Amino acid sequence: MSDTIRLAHGSGGEMTARLIEEVFYTALGGDPKGANDSAILDLSGGRIAFTTDSFVISPLFFPGGDIGKLAFCGTVNDLAAVGARPIALSASFIIEEGMDVAELKTIALSMGEMSRETGIPVVAGDTKVVDKGSADKLFITTSGIGVIPDQVDYHPRHTREGDKIIISGTMGDHGYCITALREGIDIQSSVQSDCQPLHGLVALLNPISAAVRTVRDATRGGVGTVLNEWARQSEKSILVFENHLPVKDEVKGGCALLGLDPIYLANEGKMLFIIAADKADDALAILKSHPAGLDSAIIGEVAGGKTQVIMETEWGTRRVVPTPRGEILPRIC
């Protein structure tokens, strides 16, 4: 890898994966293939999920949320992705000297609102202030703990040929919203970030958890990146059908204009699931019954053969969907 850190190392794509493997796994141990959105710890009383994420999004405020809501939901969703019931979050703030206290209050209140709405408390925190110019306004790191129900075990290694891929709604809303905001285009657009907590949605699948292979929230790097990780972790190929992918018309149009592919755009309120084929319709019906899952759709399936992601286009042709290389959109989350 290169000698200096480049923005692409934070893209969530291939360069991020290499940085993590070569620097962090090498130093700290662990198996990249075993990685999940949350670590799972065995305690005497059961299994605990543990996860952390830093949020460096710019701008701090956007249609549909702000960095506080994002940091709260992001960590809740990482717990949800291993099937855990979130029980507590921590929040650590790195603040640039000169930041408006009013903005900080708005952001903290927005986390507090999420906390009250979900009933998940923020129980630990830290505040650091750095001199002007040493940070860009505000970074938040949230960590979370959750309890995993006994019967739940979601991991890509459980994937079998024929399993179905489900997404819980439209693709790329968060990434498109932030890009449009930054580019100053599409001011009239109704596309808001989809930033929302998904633990309630995932918990609805508990009664059919034996059919749920794995779950992942498609954040940085988007659906394309998650599917590639799953292909690698399960050592199978994944087939997606372009005309089954739910994308808002405005997102589709805006992406064409900006030269972006919605399959790589960040989502902050969408889950991907791999479900055993015979329960896929049941799972879809369950997900559609939840406000956060109204637009859920079966978008593909697990196949044999080479470890890769293949898209069947609207015209019936097939193309590889690679893991993204290089920077896609910096500071999207």
Next chain:
Amino acid sequence: MSDTIRLAHGSGGEMTARLIEEVFYTALGGDPKGANDSAILDLSGGRIAFTTDSFVISPLFFPGGDIGKLAFCGTVNDLAAVGARPIALSASFIIEEGMDVAELKTIALSMGEMSRETGIPVVAGDTKVVDKGSADKLFITTSGIGVIPDQVDYHPRHTREGDKIIISGTMGDHGYCITALREGIDIQSSVQSDCQPLHGLVALLNPISAAVRTVRDATRGGVGTVLNEWARQSEKSILVFENHLPVKDEVKGGCALLGLDPIYLANEGKMLFIIAADKADDALAILKSHPAGLDSAIIGEVAGGKTQVIMETEWGTRRVVPTPRGEILPRIC
């Protein structure tokens, strides 16, 4: 409070306390008086401690450690301060574009070394990269989970008049080391940061845990800040004896030169304890038996009267040791 964030909001002193109370507690709920270094969660299998801290120290490398070792030990020590046995850490990295990968590797390896030495795994992580100029090289946020033994319950509310205050070694080494490094003075000094994990030291007190009222690592804001927090949380006064405070001669001399008071200097490998009077000598003997506690000393006692910290000086006079106001040393941890 002021309308904009000032460096002093990160000092660990009075302005930090006000920021946390007025912004974060207001927004997120919770009781500042109940606060501890780690949150304590009741699970079916027992009590879990949960804590988080961001590290923004500059420079990244210093005599006795680096930001990686510091981030590891800091979170371990916050768990130790509630008597928890650390079971897992998470680490989240915010990296500035352009950082040397070699430096990042050194830092990650230093965390890995601490992990192997202590047997505490780093089980979850995240990496974000921000554009050049939007962060100062590297910030690390570590969170940690620990299990609290059944009989352990360390909190300032247990404090009684007559209890003794113990420190586990010399005061101000970390703060002095970083300041000397930044000021370019005292290059020949042998004063290194005291950065070290203290969970083993604290665990030695488990057999006499009923006599241990509370424990705290005296980091940002130093011993003076912890004692003031304890006075407030226990609603008692605390008396410290200046000539019992262990301070290295070089630190004492350097502080005189720089106009600093070692009682407010950060430590990264020292614990403060409040111990029931009849067990104070036992506790001292136990602490002195551990390599990290060789210079432990009884430095004061809990008294009645007004909530404040009083120092009896070497000349027998008494003065108030206030909570520090304003910025002491930015980016010390």
